[in-house]
Amino acid sequence: MSAGNGRPAGAAAAGVANEAGRPRIGVYVCHCGTNIAGTVDVAEVRRWAEERLADRGVVVARDYKFMCSSLGQELIEKDVAELGLDRVVVAACSPHMHEATFRGACARAGLNPYLCELVSIREQDSWVHTDGVAATAKARAILSGGVERVRHHEPLEPLRVHINPATLVVGGGIAGIQTALEIADAGFPVYLVEREPSIGGHMAQFDKTFPTLDCSACILTPRMYSAGSHPNVRLLTWSEVINVEGFVGSFKVTVLRKARYIDTDLCTGCGICQEKCPRKILDVVYEAGLGYRKGVYTPFPQAVPKYPVIDRANCTFFDNGKCKACEKFCPTGAIDFEQQDEIVTLEVGNIVLATGYELFDPRRIAQYGYGRLANVFTSLEFERLSNAAGPTQGRVVLRDGVTEPRTVGIIHCVGSRDRNFNNYCSAICCMQSLKFAHLVKEHTGATVYEFYIDMRTAAKAYDEFYQRVLEEGTIFVRGKVAEVTEVARTPEEEGKLVLQVEDTLIGRQRRIPVDMVILSCGLEPRHDTKKVAQLFGISCSADGWLIEKHPKLDPVATMEEGVFIAGCVSGPKDIPTSVAQGAAAAARVLGHIQQGELALEPIKAAVDPDVCSGCRICNGLCPFNAITFREDRMVSEVNPALCQGCGTCVAACPAGAMSGTCFSDEQILAQVEGLLLANLQGTAGREAVSA
Amino acid sequence: MSGEARPTFAMYGAGSCGGCDIAVLNVHEKILEIGAAFEVVLWPVVMDAKYRDLEARPDSSIDLTLFSGGIRTDENADLARLLRRKTKLLVAFGSCAGEGCIPGLANLTPPAEILDTVYETVSTENPDHLRPGTQPNPGGPGQLAGFAAVLRTLDQVVDVDYFVPGCPPESPRIAEVLDLALAALRGGEDLPPRGAVLGAGESTVCDECARTRNVKQIAGFRRIQEIDHLDPTLCLLEQGIPCNGAATASGCGALCPTAGAQCVGCYGPVAGAIDGGARLMSAFASVAQARTAEEMDRILDGLVDPIGQFYRFGLAKSLLRASRSAWAAAGGEWGRR
Structure with a gap:
């Protein structure tokens, strides 16, 4: 039995989480040059907030040309210190832009950053309207919603996770090679997984590269060789990632190492097996269908690693138990038909996907x-x-x-x-x-x-x-x-x-x-890009390319913390851009590794196990695979390190067992009421909220 | 009342079917205990009583009132206010008093249309054109109670101390609630905070349902009569039956799904949920396997009666509360929030 159903529907509870009883809210309205002030009467919004929101706890309201400037931020810091503010609302741009900025200002002033709310009167108002009077009224409403919401905010602490210094790079084309080398050169271990027998990717197929007409192999093979021989790089070619668990800092990755049927400890890469193999197969991968390879092969002479693979599907011995020409002629006895596929488990802190494209x-x-x-x-x-x-x-x-x-x-x-x-x-x-x-x-x-x-x-x-x-x-x-x-x-x-x-x-x-x-x-995106995206908990665009966290400002990160992307996997790119992205992804990974520990946003979903009935509606919805069903207790659980706080599960939970910090029903309904009340002008509505 | 005064008890049914009274009487031998423990001062189903006797009682002199039924007429509202005044612990008993229930679905229709249907259609013999609010006996006493524009829940009219959900509440839950009330009235136990839901679990019907469940994926909805072979052990929702169990408070013991019928949601949303119907819609939409708008339309077309599906019991208490026309007839005023 529990309390709560008797709550009047629609009315947010009036209680405010502030021991002193009454919140002390500071309101800051940004001009953003003329971005906002050109349409919205910023001074009027400030004046209105000061007068009309005073009984909602607003003790100071200011407007400023650029709130995000150091001077603007200092205004907030000063007020928090001098006026004892315990809540801050900034009316400016989208939280995507400057939420971190203003949270930072609050934190510097000793206020828990999650007691700061940024409401957008630029993207959601001044940029999309031309009628100044209406836009100003809308700005008041948006601000009022923010004030009502922030009253229900609670201080939050970030979640801290340890970062495993090892990194997984998936895809051994030029982007992946670059990433692996940058991280390895900085002194940290890298696993480089490649599906084909050799790294090199598409660049290894080219003759010349534009616009300088350098020989593609001449500039690529030194990098391939470095990656193959680097003490910090462990190459896993002829291998595929089949499962990923965990979260930034401690991913557990399962890799299938397909049997090569070659003992790499004995093989010298002399190539006699390829010469003697009687089986000729049209090479549709490396030679694009114009040339042939053998049943045992390295895709090209400069392949890294130098060891060939036996193509089980095109090997006479595996067909009918006869032949074994390679075994007969191998001078070191390196052919091993008994080899089995192998499952390897890797523990890494970060992952870079550089799986490239298809023609x-x-x-x-x-x-x-x-x-x-x-x-x-x-x-x-x-x-x-x-x-x-x-x-x-x-x-x-x-x-x-x-x-x-x-x-x-x-x-x-x-x-x-x-x-x-x-x-x-x-x-x-x-x-x-x-x-x-x-x-x-x-x-x-x-x-x-x-x-x-x-x-x-x-x-x-x-x-x-x-x-x-x-x-x-x-x-x-x-x-x-x-x-x-x-x-x-x-x-x-x-x-x-x-x-x-x-x-x-x-x-x-x-x-x-x-x-x-x-x-x-x-x-085009590789045919299995969607599967790869699902495996790593990230998303594809409608075109099928992997989506960056931000197309301009964060092009190698994804919405999944600790999973980065480089090269053509996020869209068509030339070689210089792919290399630059590979290096950029490495820089982001090294940033994580150097910190040793990462603070994750505390905005997460959580399940109340007493309320959860184990109906499993939420189970298939999480884009980050953060929800697991506990058969033993018949409840669903959220892994806070995996959860990115998107709220999909919160909206779906029919029992209300799932809640999202910083996006509670109470906070959102208060914000809605605030938006509506601002338009009521009178005080009747106000009383209703505080009733 | 002499010597050892027994706690006083009232039960009243406003806009209701009477099923809640029957449910209380259906607690088997427990009813004898109740009869012995309480002094019954008002219970129209069980004994005769006059409103004037009730009015004559001192305020707050009834210890416990179970109020069933929604507030649809003047008389319902008057009795709600009167009983509130006379009662220490006023309980909104059953789905009608708590969230409007089936009578609340009349909030979809403007009152004039309801009255026309009831009093003026060909099957009705009403030569004097009597209607609620009119004098049936000109010059004589009595007046038919007036008909409100919309049905309100008890707590939309007066302050309510506790809620007991269910249509009707299940007998074992009623017994628990009465035991708790008795213990509290005798000073033996503390009651939960005012406004709490009694006689329901914290979780939902799924928590009490023994059917196996998997990750939910719904490709389409079907009505139960359209299915030849229902898997007796698998979650009904996974078989395409729009079962409301996932959004409905536990307490009934999952009676309907256990018997092979979908939960219709009579125990109302889980305590704290603002709008159970909206929650359920959002849940169904989340697991519908549609990639296009057309596919989604096809899946939703399987829900032949959306209001009946999502708001059969909770319309009057939901964020919707009433249709626009009924709302307009009420003057846009709901009274207490």
């Missing part, structure tokens, strides 16, 4: 003919064609393997900036297409057409490279290609691929015959 599959645009017309190539296929270590030793030839093209058409924005597929710009396609044009010219001297929508070359030395390709004589046609066809209309088109395109600069339909078409395919 848009151009088969989805049937009119471009990829897969049907032999000499239509994807961008990745061309990367392999032009690569000296590739299947053609760098000869740019048609699908027959011998004929050099005399004319080449490169189509931009394949699957990007296209409402049928992806709305976004894939960011790298313009530059990669320009690089292709240059490489085609260099290798074959062919005539090159580029079909583009807009030319986007906005980074250091990018536009200069565009100028250079222009000067090399590449022909640019502004227009989206409608169709690639082998149906000739004129004798010149016989035996050619014809690109049908509207040249928007001359306003004419054109048909351009070429020997080879390169589709500059866009980047």
Whole structure:
């Protein structure tokens, strides 16, 4: 039996958590230059608060040009000290912007920071209204809501968690390698998990990198080698993360290490097994389907680690128990067909996800003919064609393997900036297409057409490279290609691929015959990105990329504390940006490690076990996997270190057993009443609240 | 009253079906104990009594009054005020007095429409066009009680000391409450703070329900008669039956779900919940497996009577309280908050 049901519905309890009986509230109204003051009569709001909210506990109200400036913050600190304020309401911008600022000011003055409430009269008011009188009335209402709410605030203490100095980096492309090296160089252990047999990622497939045309392998392999040999990096290739538990500071990560069937203690990486293996398999990963690998293989000669793997699905021995050629010829006896998959548990304090992207599959645009017309190539296929270590030793030839093209058409924005597929710009396609044009010219001297929508070359030395390709004589046609066809209309088109395109600069339909078409395919989230997001408790955008905590100000953090993202996993990026993000994520991780201990926001959900009936409605809702069901006691429980205080479970709990600190029913209803009362003008409503 | 004065007891039914009185009588042999322990001064179902005798009593001279029924007529309101004045411990007994219950659903309809339906339709013989508030016997005594614009709960009219939920309250809970009241009146035990709910658990019906439950995912709602084979051991909500148990205070022993029928919510929301119906809606919406607005519409279409589903018992006490038209007829005034 318990109290409470007799409470009048809708009326927030009048009791205020203040021993002295009456709160002493300071109100601070910010002009934000003209951001707020341009629309809202700030002085009037201050005057109104001073007069009309005095009986609600407001003892001082001030307005100031920039409350967030040090002078503005000092105003608050001074008032807390001199007037003995025990609550503060700042009417300014969104809490996302400056909540921490004003909480900090209160804390410096000795007031518990959670007794400060920031209400937004900028994003929610001045920025979205033009009528000054109405906006001023709204500002009064918002402020009044904040005052009513803050009366119910209670002091809160942050939750402290220890940070394990080890870090997990998922994905061994250039972004992940960079992250791992930065952290390892700072002296802390890193686990680098990669799904493929070698680290290197997409960059290892490229021949040249734009705009400088450095050899991709030449700049990548030293980094790969460093990561592979660094005393602080433990490489886990041919491995996948299958489970994540815990929270920032103490994650427990389960990794599946697929059996390599190679004893890495004995293997010297000599490559004899690959030479002797009789099984030839089309390599659709590294060679993009243009070349072959063996049943036992390293994806490329500079692979790190140097040890090959036996592809169980494509091994004659695993098929029918015969062969064992690799075992026969291995000089060190390193082949081990008995090896089993292994489960490894890692304990880490932070996680960086750098799982990269997948190429848009151009088969989805049937009119471009990829897969049907032999000499239509994807961008990745061309990367392999032009690569000296590739299947053609760098000869740019048609699908027959011998004929050099005399004319080449490169189509931009394949699957990007296209409402049928992806709305976004894939960011790298313009530059990669320009690089292709240059490489085609260099290798074959062919005539090159580029079909583009807009030319986007906005980074250091990018536009200069565009100028250079222009000067090399590449022909640019502004227009989206409608169709690639082998149906000739004129004798010149016989035996050619014809690109049908509207040249928007001359306003004419054109048909351009070429020997080879390169589709500059866009980047897409990996097919299992959603699963990865779920595994690590973070979210994907509608496009499927992982979401940053803030797209501008916090691009490598996520809403999950201790889980960071770097590189193309959050959207298409070029190599310099991916590297910068890798380093940035490392800096954030090192920040955590250096602190040793992290203070987490105390704004959390909690279950009252006496009220919880174990109905399990909340169990599947938590985006952070913070809720567990205790079968033994038949109640649900919130792990406070995992909880991010989003409130989803609080809203869903039908029993009212779940409550959120700083967002209690009492606080929210008081805020609603405050909003409404400000518009009543009279005192009748006021009495109702204090009744 | 002589020598050892027994505590005095009253029970009164305002806008109610009488089921609460029957529930009190249904405490089996305990009723003898009650009869012996209390001096009954007013209990229309059990014995004759006159309002004037009640009026003649000194104020606060009744120790315990169980008041059932909502406040719909002048007479209901007068008796509520009178009994409040005469009573030390006034208990809103049962769902009607506490949260409006089924009679509270009339708050969806403006009073004129209700009266037209009751007094003027073809099936009604009412040659003198009598209506609440009129004089049935011109020149003679008596007047029919006036009909309020909306039904109010007891605590929306007078101060209430305790609430006992249920439609009706279950007999074992009634016995517990009466034992507690007796003990307190005899000075043996402290009562919980005023305004508390008595005779209900802290948790919800699920707490008392033996059905197994998993992580909730609802792909659609079905009515119980639409299901051929109901799993006798699995949570009803997980089988698509819109069971209100998760939002309804425990105390009944999960009678309905145990018998294979969904909880309809007669014990009201858990103590402290502001609006049980809103809580339940929010809970159902949270676990509905819809990715698009159309899918959500389809799932919600499975709830054929939303008000009946979410506010069957609690409408008059909810944040909604009444339809806009009924509210307007009440002049937008609810009286006590």
